[in-house]
Amino acid sequence: MPKITFIDHSGKGHDAEVPIGWSVMEGAVKNLIPGIDADCGGACACATCHVYVDPAWLPKLPPRSDMEETMLDFAQELQPNSRLSCQIKVTPDLEGLVVRIPKSQH
Amino acid sequence: MERIVIIGAGQSGAQAVASLRAEGFDGALTLVGDEPFAPYQRPPLSKAYLSGAMERERLFLKPEAFYREAHCDLLLGIAAKAIDRVRKHVRLSDGRELPYDKLLLATGSRVRRCVIPGCDLPGIFYLRGIADVDAMRPHLVTGARLAVVGGGYIGLEVGAVARKLGLEVTVFEALDRAMARAVSRPLSEFYERMHREAGVRFHFNTPVAAFEGTGKLEAVCAGGERYDVDLALVGIGIVPNVELAQQAGLACNDGIVVDQHCGCTSDAAIFAAGDCTQHVGRDGHSTRLECVQNAIDQAKHAALAMVGKPMPYREVPWFWSDQYDLKLQIAGLAWPGDELVMRGNPEARKFAVFHLRDGVVAAVEAVNAAPEYMIGRKLIAEGARVSPERLADTAIHIKNVV
Numbered sequence: 409m410p411k412i413t414f415i416d417h418s419g420k421g422h423d424a425e426v427p428i429g430w431s432v433m434e435g436a437v438k439n440l441i442p443g444i445d446a447d448c449g450g451a452c453a454c455a456t457c458h459v460y461v462d463p464a465w466l467p468k469l470p471p472r473s474d475m476e477e478t479m480l481d482f483a484q485e486l487q488p489n490s491r492l493s494c495q496i497k498v499t500p501d502l503e504g505l506v507v508r509i510p511k512s513q514h
Numbered sequence: 515m516e517r518i519v520i521i522g523a524g525q526s527g528a529q530a531v532a533s534l535r536a537e538g539f540d541g542a543l544t545l546v547g548d549e550p551f552a553p554y555q556r557p558p559l560s561k562a563y564l565s566g567a568m569e570r571e572r573l574f575l576k577p578e579a580f581y582r583e584a585h586c587d588l589l590l591g592i593a594a595k596a597i598d599r600v601r602k603h604v605r606l607s608d609g610r611e612l613p614y615d616k617l618l619l620a621t622g623s624r625v626r627r628c629v630i631p632g633c634d635l636p637g638i639f640y641l642r643g644i645a646d647v648d649a650m651r652p653h654l655v656t657g658a659r660l661a662v663v664g665g666g667y668i669g670l671e672v673g674a675v676a677r678k679l680g681l682e683v684t685v686f687e688a689l690d691r692a693m694a695r696a697v698s699r700p701l702s703e704f705y706e707r708m709h710r711e712a713g714v715r716f717h718f719n720t721p722v723a724a725f726e727g728t729g730k731l732e733a734v735c736a737g738g739e740r741y742d743v744d745l746a747l748v749g750i751g752i753v754p755n756v757e758l759a760q761q762a763g764l765a766c767n768d769g770i771v772v773d774q775h776c777g778c779t780s781d782a783a784i785f786a787a788g789d790c791t792q793h794v795g796r797d798g799h800s801t802r803l804e805c806v807q808n809a810i811d812q813a814k815h816a817a818l819a820m821v822g823k824p825m826p827y828r829e830v831p832w833f834w835s836d837q838y839d840l841k842l843q844i845a846g847l848a849w850p851g852d853e854l855v856m857r858g859n860p861e862a863r864k865f866a867v868f869h870l871r872d873g874v875v876a877a878v879e880a881v882n883a884a885p886e887y888m889i890g891r892k893l894i895a896e897g898a899r900v901s902p903e904r905l906a907d908t909a910i911h912i913k914n915v916v
Contacts, residue, residue: 430572438577447810448834449555449575475841478884482892 410503414441414459417511426498432507433457433494443509450494457493458483458513462506469496484512516541518820519604519612521594521758522620523547525556525809526788528575530618533817535584543586544612546604548593549643552578557806559647560671561836565678566651570644594621597762599781616783616820619770620813621755623789623804628663628748631724637731637745641668642752653745656680661734661746663722665692667835668749670705673714674837683714684743686736688721695751696833698848700867701879704860705837712838752804754790767792769802775824776815785820787812796828797847797876807832830894839863843884845891846877855902857886857912866890873899885912 409425412435416422422442426435436444436457448454458480461469466489472480476495480486493507518534520527523545531545547553554573562568581588593607597617604612625640627633639650654660658681662669665687673683687694691702692709706716720737725746727733734741756766765771765780769792772779776793779786788809795801811829818825835842840863848869858865866886869877875898878890889912893900904915 434572437575440577440579440583448806449557475884478888481885482888 410498410500410505412498412502412505412507414444415506415508416442417509417514428498428500430498431494432459432496432498432502432505433492435498436493441509443513444493445513446494448494455479455483455492456513458510459491459493459507460487460510461489461491461496462508463489465502465505465507468501468505483510485510516615517613518543518616518618519614520545520618520620521604522622522755522788522790523549523551523553523588523590524620524622524788525553525575525806526620526622526813527618528553529810529813530620530787530817531581531584531586532576533814534820535586537817537821537823539817539821541615543584544589545581545586546589546592546594546606546612548591548607549645550591551644552576552581552588552590554644555806556642557834559644560641560668561675563644564641564647564651564654564672565675573644594758597758597784599762599784602783614783616785618813618816618820619759619779619784619786619790620788620809621758621786621790622809623752623754625748626751626753628722628750630722632726632731635725635727635731636729637727638725639745639747641672641747641749650745650747654679654681658682658744659742660684661686661722661741661743663734663746663748664688664750665694665716665718666749666751667693667696669747670709670837671835672747672749673709674712677709677712677714678838684741685709685714685716686720686722686734687716687718690718692716697842697844697879698854698867698869700854700856700860701842701881704865704881705840705842708838708840708863752789754792754802756790759784759786759790767800769793772812772816774826775819776812776827777819777824785816787816793827795847796830801847803831805831805833830891832891839882841882841884843880843887844877845887846875846894848877848879852876853902855905857906858883858908868900868905870900870902870905875900889913889915 414422424439445456553575596605662685665685692706722736724735754769759770770786833844852869855868864882866880866883875893880887
């Protein structure tokens with residue numbers, strides 16, 4: 409299972425092992441990572457699982473879909489490396505992925 | 515120490531645990547659920563869980579550690595049988611009596627049963643919980659003939675999954691169109707067309723009169739005809755679980771009546787949230803909603819009210835449905851008589867229908883059109899007034915319509 413590191417707004421890292429095929433959001437919820445609420449359960453409808461992907465990892469991720477793009481328009485503190493973690497599917501390539509959680513989600 | 519008991523371990527119950535602790539409630543917390551499972555998501559049951567794309571473990575809303583860390587006792591597979599409001603006790607199916615200072619009823623809803631001849635035959639399925647899907651899935655085999663009784667969200671979502679799995683699907687609907695209770699006519703017509711293109715057969719204005727079979731379901735009788743089938747899925751709506759509240763003498767009217775904060779029931783120590791409630795919505799009308807949004811938001815409001823920080827309930831309801839590659843997203847509540855504005859072209863499988871009431875955006879139904887849905891939701895919350903001509907003009911980006 410790929411290990412993913414979630415860094416909260418205070419800079420503290422939380423490691424989580426996430427099964428392949430799950431979303432990064434599911435991995436966060438399952439591991440009680442603070443700041444990822446995911447109210448809608450991954451339907452891409454609430455924008456409460458917003459993360460910043462470590463720039464080194466951006467090229468390894470598939471681009472945002474139209475739906476994700478739109479939902480992110482409504483997220484706070486949008487950055488070029490913003491993603492909705494419910495839309496990032498975990499693959500073996502993502503071993504070691506690092507994402508940061510926006511301050512607004514705490 | 516103050517004791518809060520939550521009856522109902524669904525979406526609302528789980529949210530209430532999280533919100534009560536987040537709002538600083540530090541007393542004893544107990545969550546009682548009659549299913550043998552910790553709170554889980556129901557929406558995937560008729561979609562990815564049914565198709566087999568999502569395993570059971572992924573359905574759970576929170577890991578076990580969440581309840582442990584929240585110091586919440588989970589009593590699962592146990593039903594609440596009665597509320598004693600004088601002694602402030604809940605009697606459970608295992609004989610236990612659970613004392614409370616405040617009680618939250620998040621009892622949800624159950625499927626409406628079809629009561630016609632043959633309705634107890636094996637091969638007739640309903641869909642509400644994990645056990646329902648687990649029972650039905652082995653019967654979803656290529657070539658099997660499925661009768662869908664009721665052309666609403668559940669029936670059509672199951673129909674879409676069944677077509678993908680290679681079953682023959684026939685929908686019997688008592689009303690004159692698909693999803694008649696949930697969407698406007700242009701959406702009904704669009705979804706009917708999409709399902710027909712996928713090979714689904716429809717019979718409208720055709721309630722099922724009887725199920726027939728010797729030892730198991732073999733046929734459905736409807737509209738004077740007899741249709742040979744191998745299995746049936748009945749999706750004819752849900753009914754709120756109000757009996758516990760009713761027996762305790764709480765005000766109920768197609769749902770447990772809660773105040774404008776969603777809220778308190780007619781007993782100041784008892785609160786209710788989710789599918790089981792009747793509440794006054796932002797449009798001033800009393801309503802009962804059947805959706806995840808309301809389950810979550812009412813639980814948040816109930817938690818606030820329970821810790822003495824009530825907030826008026828003004829949330830915009832939202833809903834979604836996945837059928838084939840079509841993502842339907844709805845915000846707001848449509849009324850008969852709303853002015854309908856079509857934005858985009860259904861032929862492109864990407865469009866939205868806006869509902870204007872006195873020129874103000876009241877609801878939006880969006881198909882594969884997330885910007886329209888999200889902006890629509892915002893416009894509804896703001897009570898925005900828009901010109902129907904600009905709304906219909908796709909040359910103007912939806913962001914710039916107002």
